[in-house]
Amino acid sequence: TVPGYSPGFKKPPTVLRLKRKRLRRSEPPAAAAPPPCGAVPRGSSAPARRNPFSSLDNAPRAAGTPQPLEPAWRPPADRYPSAAPFWQLLEPVCEDKPTRRAEPYERTDILTLTDDLHSPAAVLEVPSSPKDEFPADWSIKTRLLFMSSQPFTWTEHLKAQEEAQGFAQHCRAVETNLPQSLQEPKLSTELRCAFQQSLIYWLHPSLPWLQLFPRIGADRKIVGKASPWSQDEDLQQVLMSDWSVSFTSLYNLLKAKLCPYFYVCTYQFTVLFRAAGLAGSDVITAVISPTTRGLREAMRNEGIEFSLPLVEESKSRKQKNSEVNLETEGANSLEVGNSMEGEEEPAPSDDDDDDDDDGFSWLEEMGVQDKVKKPDAISMKLRKDNHEVQMDHKPQSLALVKGTNTFTLLNFLINCKSLVAVAGPQAGLPPTLLSPVAFRGGTMQTLKARSINAKARVRLAYENIFSLEIVGPVMPHSLHALTMLLKAAQRGAFSGVFYTHEPTAVFNTDLGGAHPALNEETVHKDLPTSGLHPKTLDQLSQPPTLKKSSIRFLEMKDYAYTWKS
Numbered sequence: 305t306v307p308g309y310s311p312g313f314k315k316p317p318t319v320l321r322l323k324r325k326r327l328r329r330s331e332p333p334a335a336a337a338p339p340p341c342g343a344v345p346r347g348s349s350a351p352a353r354r355n356p357f358s359s360l361d362n363a364p365r366a367a368g369t370p371q372p373l374e375p376a377w378r379p380p381a382d383r384y385p386s387a388a389p390f391w392q393l394l395e396p397v398c399e400d401k402p403t404r405r406a407e408p409y410e411r412t413d414i415l416t417l418t419d420d421l422h423s424p425a426a427v428l429e430v431p432s433s434p435k436d437e438f439p440a441d442w443s444i445k446t447r448l449l450f451m452s453s454q455p456f457t458w459t460e461h462l463k464a465q466e467e468a469q470g471f472a473q474h475c476r477a478v479e480t481n482l483p484q485s486l487q488e489p490k491l492s493t494e495l496r497c498a499f500q501q502s503l504i505y506w507l508h509p510s511l512p513w514l515q516l517f518p519r520i521g522a523d524r525k526i527v528g529k530a531s532p533w534s535q536d537e538d539l540q541q542v543l544m545s546d547w548s549v550s551f552t553s554l555y556n557l558l559k560a561k562l563c564p565y566f567y568v569c570t571y572q573f574t575v576l577f578r579a580a581g582l583a584g585s586d587v588i589t590a591v592i593s594p595t596t597r598g599l600r601e602a603m604r605n606e607g608i609e610f611s612l613p614l615v616e617e618s619k620s621r622k623q624k625n626s627e628v629n630l631e632t633e634g635a636n637s638l639e640v641g642n643s644m645e646g647e648e649e650p651a652p653s654d655d656d657d658d659d660d661d662d663g664f665s666w667l668e669e670m671g672v673q674d675k676v677k678k679p680d681a682i683s684m685k686l687r688k689d690n691h692e693v694q695m696d697h698k699p700q701s702l703a704l705v706k707g708t709n710t711f712t713l714l715n716f717l718i719n720c721k722s723l724v725a726v727a728g729p730q731a732g733l734p735p736t737l738l739s740p741v742a743f744r745g746g747t748m749q750t751l752k753a754r755s756i757n758a759k760a761r762v763r764l765a766y767e768n769i770f771s772l773e774i775v776g777p778v779m780p781h782s783l784h785a786l787t788m789l790l791k792a793a794q795r796g797a798f799s800g801v802f803y804t805h806e807p808t809a810v811f812n813t814d815l816g817g818a819h820p821a822l823n824e825e826t827v828h829k830d831l832p833t834s835g836l837h838p839k840t841l842d843q844l845s846q847p848p849t850l851k852k853s854s855i856r857f858l859e860m861k862d863y864a865y866t867w868k869s
């Protein structure tokens with residue numbers, strides 16, 4: 305025997321097991337209800353199987369003794385969870401099971417998404433009445449996921465002739481009109497060509513080994529990639545000169561109403577140029593977001609007139625609230641004055657009439673004017689502009705430029721040195737230009753599309769869910785064109801989840817000052833030559849109604865839309 309060894313010594317797992325038994329004996333009989341994890345007690349003939357991930361107890365149990373199950377420990381209502389014994393937190397006998405069952409890995413994405421959409425916690429608020437058309441969404445989407453009970457086989461394996469026809473229809477701005485419902489979408493060549501047409505967009509610059517959208521926060525995806533221009537100033541000048549030609553070409557197309565809109569994506573902010581007649585405006589507009597105080601000051605110095613719609617809206621709202629409060633206070637003071645007629649009114653104070661320059665006169669009266677440091681003019685100006693600095697890099701900093709000032713903005717952006725990063729992975733790389741139509745120096749690109757088939761739990765049963773995933777910079781015209789095709793191919797029943805590039809969601813802000821009658825006349829007269837479908841133009845010509853948000857979920861039932869923003 306070893307000196308000092310006690311034969312009654314028990315290892316830690318045994319001690320913990322004894323404490324559990326004592327806890328079970330002290331519990332009332334009601335605690336022996338069926339376990340919440342839904343496990344079925346094993347019979348005496350079957351050996352207990354230990355789950356190594358749910359218990360720290362490695363000691364074997366008797367084979368003839370059934371394994372009692374306990375409900376997962378819950379802290380009493382009158383005690384904090386931290387007051388529970390530490391061993392109860394270390395060794396739960398029965399873990400809480402998730403409500404969703406784990407599915408094979410190849411279907412996890414779709415099933416998780418569909419379960420989220422049908423779970424009570426993710427009920428989406430939709431308009432009270434379905435609409436024939438959803439509102440225009442000027443944000444750029446990075447990913448679309450459409451789901452339907454009908455397969456998307458018509459989007460798969462396009463023939464070479466169908467792909468070429470789709471490219472030709474895009475370049476020639478061919479309008480495709482499909483029937484309300486297609487019985488055999490897979491056999492419809494017109495539908496498949498129109499699908500290829502809806503995936504096309506134009507990009508500059510084109511560097512196949514770099515992901516050029518999104519640019520804000522893209523350093524992690526670009527770092528480590530080849531960038532020979534980052535240390536070569538001559539190459540940077542060539543790239544910027546080529547970019548300036550493409551940018552000017554796009555603006556000229558926009559001014560001639562041959563291009564409806566385009567985006568300029570820099571590493572700090574995004575600019576959306578829209579032609580006259582779109583978004584409820586009768587002049588060319590440009591919205592910039594997010595902006596900084598330095599950028600706004602530079603634009604003012606260049607003579608660019610702009611407004612801050614969200615800041616002005618906030619000020620007008622506060623002014624209305626203050627007017628209401630003043631009216632309420634006036635009514636209350638009138639009542640108080642009637643009840644105190646016999647009292648004299650206090651004499652008005654002369655302090656309110658003091659100028660700001662006399663604000664420190666009291667220091668001289670006390671004789672400490674030399675000991676107290678007065679704030680200088682710069683400090684006072686910074687304090688005054690504190691609110692303007694605080695809104696930098698936020699949606700509230702959205703700047704709106706209208707009319708001929710957009711041409712001044714064009715020259716400002718071309719000559720702005722801060723438009724291109726000086727250091728980092730994006731150093732020397734010109735901004736990305738995105739357009740729905742061809743322009744000088746632009747490269748034709750296509751969105752990536754793939755269809756996925758899976759089974760998902762809907763309420764208490766499993767149903768076949770067919771999905772179509774679109775990845776890339778999805779602009780407003782592509783989103784509307786795809787929904788028109790899905791409306792006919794999926795027989796008016798589908799849903800979609802949209803992933804938005806957040807800095808562009810604020811582009812849905814209402815510009816104000818719209819003239820619907822004149823705007824509609826302008827759209828139908830000139831903009832049909834811009835290359836977009838007439839129904840798409842009708843949608844984009846309406847004033848934005850989504851404010852600072854964007855459409856996250858879209859559903860069509862019986863050929864009517866509901867959405868969640």
